[in-house]
Amino acid sequence: MSQLTPNNTPDTPALSCRNISKSYGKVKALHDITFDVQQGEIFGVIGPDGAGKSTLFRILATLLLPDAGEATVEGFDVVKDYKKIRKIVGYMPGRFSLYQDLTVEENLRIFATLFNTTIEENYHLVKDIYSQIEPFKTRRAGALSGGMKQKLALSCALIHKPSILFLDEPTTGIDPVSRKELWEMLRNLKSQGITIIVSTPYMDEASLCDRIALIQNGSFLRIDTPDNIVKSFGKGLISVKGENMGELLKRLREIPGVISCFAFGDSHHVTAENSSNQLNSLTADTLAENLKKQGYTNLEVKNIEPGIEDCFMELTAK
Amino acid sequence: MKVIEVENLTKRFGSFTAVDNISFSVEKGEIFGFLGANGAGKTTAMRMLCGLLVPTSGKGVVAGYDIQHQSEKVKASIGYMSQKFALYEDLKVWENIRLYAGIYGVPEKETKERTDMLLAELGFEKEKESLVKSLPLGWRQKLAFSVSIFHNPEIVFLDEPTGGVDPVTRRQFWEMIYKASERGITVFVTTHYMDEAEYCNRVSIMVDGRIDALDSPSALRREFAAASMDEVFRHLARKSKNNGL
Amino acid sequence: MREFRIFVQKEFFHIFRDRWTTLILLVLPVLMIILFGFGITTEIRNTKFAVYDPSRDAATQEIVNKLESSDYFTLDSYLSSPGDIEQLFKEGRVGFVIVFGEKFYQSMLHTGDAKIQLIADGTDPNTASILTNYATALINTYQQELFASQLIAEGGKRGITAETRLLYNPTLKSAYNIVPGIMGMILMLICAIMTSVSIAREKELGTMEVLLVSPMKPFLIILSKLVPYFTISIVNYITILLLSVFVLKVPIAGSLVLLTALSLLFIFVSLSFGILISSLVEKQIVALLISGMLLMMPAVFLSGLMFPVESMPQVLQWFSHILPVKWFIIAVRNVMIKGLGFSSIIKEVAILTGMGIIILMASIKKFKYRLE
Numbered sequence: 001m002s003q004l005t006p007n008n009t010p011d012t013p014a015l016s017c018r019n020i021s022k023s024y025g026k027v028k029a030l031h032d033i034t035f036d037v038q039q040g041e042i043f044g045v046i047g048p049d050g051a052g053k054s055t056l057f058r059i060l061a062t063l064l065l066p067d068a069g070e071a072t073v074e075g076f077d078v079v080k081d082y083k084k085i086r087k088i089v090g091y092m093p094g095r096f097s098l099y100q101d102l103t104v105e106e107n108l109r110i111f112a113t114l115f116n117t118t119i120e121e122n123y124h125l126v127k128d129i130y131s132q133i134e135p136f137k138t139r140r141a142g143a144l145s146g147g148m149k150q151k152l153a154l155s156c157a158l159i160h161k162p163s164i165l166f167l168d169e170p171t172t173g174i175d176p177v178s179r180k181e182l183w184e185m186l187r188n189l190k191s192q193g194i195t196i197i198v199s200t201p202y203m204d205e206a207s208l209c210d211r212i213a214l215i216q217n218g219s220f221l222r223i224d225t226p227d228n229i230v231k232s233f234g235k236g237l238i239s240v241k242g243e244n245m246g247e248l249l250k251r252l253r254e255i256p257g258v259i260s261c262f263a264f265g266d267s268h269h270v271t272a273e274n275s276s277n278q279l280n281s282l283t284a285d286t287l288a289e290n291l292k293k294q295g296y297t298n299l300e301v302k303n304i305e306p307g308i309e310d311c312f313m314e315l316t317a318k
Numbered sequence: 319m320k321v322i323e324v325e326n327l328t329k330r331f332g333s334f335t336a337v338d339n340i341s342f343s344v345e346k347g348e349i350f351g352f353l354g355a356n357g358a359g360k361t362t363a364m365r366m367l368c369g370l371l372v373p374t375s376g377k378g379v380v381a382g383y384d385i386q387h388q389s390e391k392v393k394a395s396i397g398y399m400s401q402k403f404a405l406y407e408d409l410k411v412w413e414n415i416r417l418y419a420g421i422y423g424v425p426e427k428e429t430k431e432r433t434d435m436l437l438a439e440l441g442f443e444k445e446k447e448s449l450v451k452s453l454p455l456g457w458r459q460k461l462a463f464s465v466s467i468f469h470n471p472e473i474v475f476l477d478e479p480t481g482g483v484d485p486v487t488r489r490q491f492w493e494m495i496y497k498a499s500e501r502g503i504t505v506f507v508t509t510h511y512m513d514e515a516e517y518c519n520r521v522s523i524m525v526d527g528r529i530d531a532l533d534s535p536s537a538l539r540r541e542f543a544a545a546s547m548d549e550v551f552r553h554l555a556r557k558s559k560n561n562g563l
Numbered sequence: 564m565r566e567f568r569i570f571v572q573k574e575f576f577h578i579f580r581d582r583w584t585t586l587i588l589l590v591l592p593v594l595m596i597i598l599f600g601f602g603i604t605t606e607i608r609n610t611k612f613a614v615y616d617p618s619r620d621a622a623t624q625e626i627v628n629k630l631e632s633s634d635y636f637t638l639d640s641y642l643s644s645p646g647d648i649e650q651l652f653k654e655g656r657v658g659f660v661i662v663f664g665e666k667f668y669q670s671m672l673h674t675g676d677a678k679i680q681l682i683a684d685g686t687d688p689n690t691a692s693i694l695t696n697y698a699t700a701l702i703n704t705y706q707q708e709l710f711a712s713q714l715i716a717e718g719g720k721r722g723i724t725a726e727t728r729l730l731y732n733p734t735l736k737s738a739y740n741i742v743p744g745i746m747g748m749i750l751m752l753i754c755a756i757m758t759s760v761s762i763a764r765e766k767e768l769g770t771m772e773v774l775l776v777s778p779m780k781p782f783l784i785i786l787s788k789l790v791p792y793f794t795i796s797i798v799n800y801i802t803i804l805l806l807s808v809f810v811l812k813v814p815i816a817g818s819l820v821l822l823t824a825l826s827l828l829f830i831f832v833s834l835s836f837g838i839l840i841s842s843l844v845e846k847q848i849v850a851l852l853i854s855g856m857l858l859m860m861p862a863v864f865l866s867g868l869m870f871p872v873e874s875m876p877q878v879l880q881w882f883s884h885i886l887p888v889k890w891f892i893i894a895v896r897n898v899m900i901k902g903l904g905f906s907s908i909i910k911e912v913a914i915l916t917g918m919g920i921i922i923l924m925a926s927i928k929k930f931k932y933r934l935e
Contacts, residue, residue, distance in 0.1 A: 174356065266535065309485050313485050
């Protein structure tokens with residue numbers, strides 16, 4: 001693997017992206033994307049559909065040409081040295097990357113063969129994942145459930161021992177249990193030293209990455225570790241639970257000092273100014289008082305730490 | 319008043335039982351969450367309820383019509399929207415509305431008036447003449463939902479309507495669901511977002527073709543001593559024998 | 564190469580695991596030969612005809628008998644007046660009417676201007692001309708018989724219509740024309756249409772992009788797709804020849820080696836065409852439509868299966884010049900049916916080779932090794 005890289009120092013980023021832009025006609029899919037991914041990192045690109053994740057992945061996997069900017073993968077330029085890059089990366093577009101009418105084992109063999117290796121040679125790499133679907137190895141890939149398909153796709157991407165893995169939305173459309181399993185497998189791969197770049201629309205998966213980039217409308221909103229992004233939230237976040245949550249939501253939005261209020265499962269998240277110098281600053285206690293005066297009972301109001309979703313919503317708020 | 323009544327509904331494909339003897343009912347105006355892992359039988363069950371698939375055995379009544387013998391009437395009385403298909407991308411916004419209104423028999427004059435109202439409500443007045451494919455995904459889903467209830471059906475079936483949509487729009491979408499529910503429309507929704515399960519009045523979880531849990535989210539959390547619906551779901555889905563299919 | 568072999572195997576799996584594809588590729592050719600060979604004939608039998616005969620003499624009687632006793636005509640009625648003719652055609656009761664002049668026998672023997680009028684339903688010009696030709700042929704036979712019995716002296720003026728030869732079906736046997744046409748169609752179906760759809764499928768399903776992001780050279784990927792279709796077309800080539808020789812009784816008049824070489828050339832051209840089309844489209848259905856419309860339909864017309872090539876409108880005949888299948892069918896007819904040698908097909912071989920090279924180069928140039 002590393003014999004192919006021109007700069008062989010451990011400090012060289014596995015991936016380097018500078019000012020990458022891409023448009024489809026009038027639509028600007030990617031705008032000035034700049035970031036690095038370090039060796040052995042799990043880097044997450046987090047954002048909703050249409051944000052530009054797939055376009056970015058395709059450019060990095062050398063399938064599309066950027067309109068502007070440069071990018072290198074393991075030191076190789078994505079435009080000029082695309083043939084070299086194609087030898088060392090694993091690429092999975094997530095939804096349709098398997099041959100539905102071939103069996104599990106046949107699919108794996110095809111992908112091993114594609115990279116001039118055999119299943120036997122690298123079996124140890126994929127054992128953890130593949131062993132879960134091995135009992136079904138003679139079943140056609142089309143007959144597997146979503147979670148199983150993704151496990152097979154991951155095995156196929158790994159079987160040739162790539163130095164860097166591009167996984168485009170591997171967990172989309174999969175149920176929460178299978179999603180969690182897949183992420184556990186990804187984290188286990190870190191010990192193999194494989195750099196993983198993964199995209200997902202699920203905000204809760206962000207915390208499972210080493211560093212993330214939040215993407216919306218073709219631009220990166222923030223690039224950092226999940227912890228740092230949370231720390232830079234900049235506002236107060238209060239969780240409110242009570243009876244009549246529908247009513248409560250409307251009421252909360254009318255309270256002065258409330259910047260925004262959104263439903264978050266069984267509680268509402270209220271963002272408010274948290275500086276005590278501000279005129280309209282709001283704390284959990286003052287908010288609770290306010291609500292009690294309005295007749296709300298059975299309240300649970302407390303300050304909470306923001307999650308990535310809160311941060312994303314705050315960053316995309318108009 | 320019950321909008322859905324299901325008794326011992328079963329569907330077999332050859333030797334494989336996709337839906338295994340499920341029974342439940344849904345009240346008018348309820349927001350009913352229909353959860354389950356992929357391959358648990360959700361899609362098959364929904365198709366039967368929409369009159370698209372004939373059950374192997376058992377009975378179902380949706381909006382007062384039998385799903386097996388009066389499937390056409392069922393289809394005319396419901397709304398449907400899914401993540402994969404909602405609107406025709408190469409038609410304009412108002413053309414899509416007119417198309418679906420026409421399919422469900424909404425009179426033309428009424429369609430014209432309510433189209434303008436609907437667009438105003440969504441804040442889409444400027445997009446009336448735009449092709450749907452030029453709209454951002456989140457807008458499309460919101461519009462698709464409005465179109466699916468344009469003809470005021472008794473019940474609307476939503477199949478993972480918020481998949482891949484950004485967090486803010488997702489919540490706006492659910493606020494639209496609340497409004498519909500207040501209007502008396504029953505909402506039957508499937509989703510993979512566990513926080514959305516909390517927004518439902520009641521939730522059912524399918525495992526291997528059976529319904530293994532059915533109650534309000536808070537009751538389920540108590541029952542399984544879980545901090546969130548996510549935990550409840552994982553607890554139940556892990557028991558699935560059919561890990562391959 | 565081991566990798567290549569495994570990929571070829573994968574392509575065979577894709578083909579044979581899909582029931583419909585297997586059916587089309589292996590069963591369809593057999594069906595077509597049998598169906599077209601036996602079932603459809605461009606011969607016309609038992610057409611009802613009527614006679615208006617003011618003479619009612621030995622000559623007219625003889626001619627009517629000849630018509631009646633042939634397989635082609637069946638006597639329906641004698642008309643009492645010429646005015647009835649139009650009505651008969653309108654009602655569709657007859658497809659043909661023969662009208663004799665007055666004093667036919669005498670005119671024929673003495674003045675030499677015995678008149679016969681042959682009337683056929685012109686709304687189907689092909690059928691009309693065939694019927695007229697049959698009738699004329701029968702009338703001429705009668706004339707020959709008269710010469711032979713020296714009732715009329717040769718050299719005298721004859722008053723019956725000029726002889727017309729049947730150009731495209733000289734032996735009145737349709738199977739001879741079917742085989743080259745079907746061979747062209749089948750080889751093109753497999754090599755151009757199925758190949759282009761197969762490659763387009765990988766693009767549509769998204770597996771192509773995964774194949775591209777790998778060290779495997781794109782041309783090997785394409786080549787692995789061609790091998791199964793090449794093999795199947797050889798199998799079908801052999802099947803078609805066997806069926807035509809032993810079942811339809813259409814022998815291979817010329818050199819089998821030459822015929823095979825010619826077919827291999829055409830296969831090469833068709834495969835290139837398939838690759839070219841697939842590099843221009845993103846979806847299977849588009850590949851199918853383009854190759855179907857552009858290649859298959861003209862092949863059907865050119866094969867002479869429906870109607871003679873010469874009766875096609877000028878524009879289409881002109882358009883057919885740029886289609887490889889047209890030249891292939893001509894060459895096969897020359898070698899297989901007429902038994903001619905290489906010198907008779909030099910022109911066609913040159914054209915096919917030229918087309919093949921141009922198409923192959925174009926498809927190599929057009930092949931996308933990125934998504935755009």
